[in-house]
Amino acid sequence: MLHFGEHIRQAREALQEQDRTFSLRQVAARVGIEPAYLSKIERGIFQPPSEDVIVKLAGVLGEDKDVLLALAGKLSSDLQQIIIQRPKLFAELLRQLREVPDYAILRVVREVRDGQW
Amino acid sequence: MLHFGEHIRQAREALQEQDRTFSLRQVAARVGIEPAYLSKIERGIFQPPSEDVIVKLAGVLGEDKDVLLALAGKLSSDLQQIIIQRPKLFAELLRQLREVPDYAILRVVREVRDGQW
DNA sequence: ATGAGTGTGTAGTATTAATTACACATGCTA
DNA sequence: TAGCATGTGTAATTAATACTACACACTCAT
Numbered sequence: 001m002l003h004f005g006e007h008i009r010q011a012r013e014a015l016q017e018q019d020r021t022f023s024l025r026q027v028a029a030r031v032g033i034e035p036a037y038l039s040k041i042e043r044g045i046f047q048p049p050s051e052d053v054i055v056k057l058a059g060v061l062g063e064d065k066d067v068l069l070a071l072a073g074k075l076s077s078d079l080q081q082i083i084i085q086r087p088k089l090f091a092e093l094l095r096q097l098r099e100v101p102d103y104a105i106l107r108v109v110r111e112v113r114d115g116q117w
Numbered sequence: 118m119l120h121f122g123e124h125i126r127q128a129r130e131a132l133q134e135q136d137r138t139f140s141l142r143q144v145a146a147r148v149g150i151e152p153a154y155l156s157k158i159e160r161g162i163f164q165p166p167s168e169d170v171i172v173k174l175a176g177v178l179g180e181d182k183d184v185l186l187a188l189a190g191k192l193s194s195d196l197q198q199i200i201i202q203r204p205k206l207f208a209e210l211l212r213q214l215r216e217v218p219d220y221a222i223l224r225v226v227r228e229v230r231d232g233q234w
Numbered sequence: 235a236t237g238a239g240t241g242t243g244t245a246g247t248a249t250t251a252a253t254t255a256c257a258c259a260t261g262c263t264a
Numbered sequence: 265t266a267g268c269a270t271g272t273g274t275a276a277t278t279a280a281t282a283c284t285a286c287a288c289a290c291t292c293a294t
Contacts, residue, residue, distance in 0.1 A: 024271060034254055039272055050252060070204035079200065080192045082211050087187035089222055090211075094199050096229045097207075105206055108225055112213045141241060151284055156242055167282060240291070247284070254277070261270070 004071040009042040011061045031056045048072035121188040126159040128178045148173045165189035 002010065016022035028038040033053060040046040048054065054072055058065035069076050083090040097105055119127065133139035145155040150170060157163040165171065171189055175182035186193050200207040214222055 023269075025269070035270090036255085036272065036274095037253065043272090046253085047251075053252090064205060066204040066208040070201045073201065075192070075197045075200055076208075079208060079211050080197075082215050083192055083196065084187045084190065086219065086222075087183040088181060089219055089226075090214075091183040091193075091196060093214075093222060093226050093229075094196050094207075096226055097210075098199050100229060102203065102206055104229075105203075105210060109206075109210050109213055112210075112217060112221075140239075142239075152240090153242065153244095153285085154283065160242090162242095163283085164281075170282090236294090238291105238293090241289095243286105243288080245285090247282100249280100249282080251280075252278080255275090256273105258273080259271095262268090264265100264267090 002071075003044055004048040004068070005042045005044040007068075007071055008057065008061070011063055012042075015061065027057075027060055030060050048074070051077060119188075120161055121165040121185070122159045122161040124185070124188055125174065125178070128180055129159075132178065144174075144177055147177050165191070168194060 012022055012024070012027055024038055024042070025035045028035040031038070031053060033049070037046065037049075041049060048071070049057075051069065051074055054068050054074070055065050055076070057063070058068045066076060066079070083094075129139055129141070129144055141155055141159070142152040145152040148155070148170060150166070154163065154166075158166060165188070166174075168186065168191055171185050171191070172182050172193075174180070175185045183193060183196070200211075
């Protein structure tokens with residue numbers, strides 16, 4: 001798997017091919033960081049940035065923020081809060097789901113969404 | 118709800134009544150921190166300590182580490198890793214479970230544990 | 235009444251995370 | 265060919281986080 005910076009660079013360059021405003025400098029400006037900083041992030045010279053910056057990047061690049069945060073080794077603080085509200089419950093659930101295959105978890109997601117409770 | 122420090126103090130003092138070795142100083146020694154530091158944590162003068170220290174405290178005091186971390190506003194990094202492995206899947210699941218009552222989540226826990234998959 | 239153990243005040247430090255500022259060389263484009 | 269935009273190198277700074285060190289006053293058992 002690509003590391004965070006490589007992923008950002010690929011996403012940005014893909015967009016840049018269609019729309020010149022996705023230059024490193026302009027994206028950095030929209031996100032509110034220095035171009036030199038983004039440059040080093042994309043090349044993996046610097047650590048991935050803060051959650052806040054990652055979320056803005058996701059917005060600008062049209063990427064999924066949870067996936068981007070995960071590539072950075074981070075977990076969005078709103079998800080953290082959900083667990084922290086009921087730590088015992090969610091800790092047990094998550095440790096249990098650790099080895100459960102995707103399709104089985106998706107089934108739970110659907111059941112909950114369709115409100116069979 | 119009590120804040121982190123108050124909770125620690127209550128737990129420690131309860132143990133101290135039965136066993137004098139649960140003095141602030143001795144607990145601090147077992148955990149590997151300075152007594153003055155623990156003192157300030159218990160009184161809420163300092164922020165809750167690092168995850169590492171909280172986990173050791175939980176061990177020494179016989180408390181649930183996830184609950185203690187939650188009181189500190191933190192989420193254990195092993196739980197974070199579980200989510201980060203499959204961010205889209207777990208992000209959706211958690212946001213969906215946000216408003217689901219405890220008993221319904223417990224049902225899922227049991228179903229998974231009993232292996233009806 | 236002294237020595238060991240108790241909790242706490244003041245002050246300062248170490249480490250890491252997260253970034254900025256500025257200058258430079260290259261390339262497009264009007 | 266002048267000007268503007270591009271990406272990048274070097275160096276430094278800011279801002280939290282997570283503590284330590286040491287001294288002091290009090291209590292309690294011997």
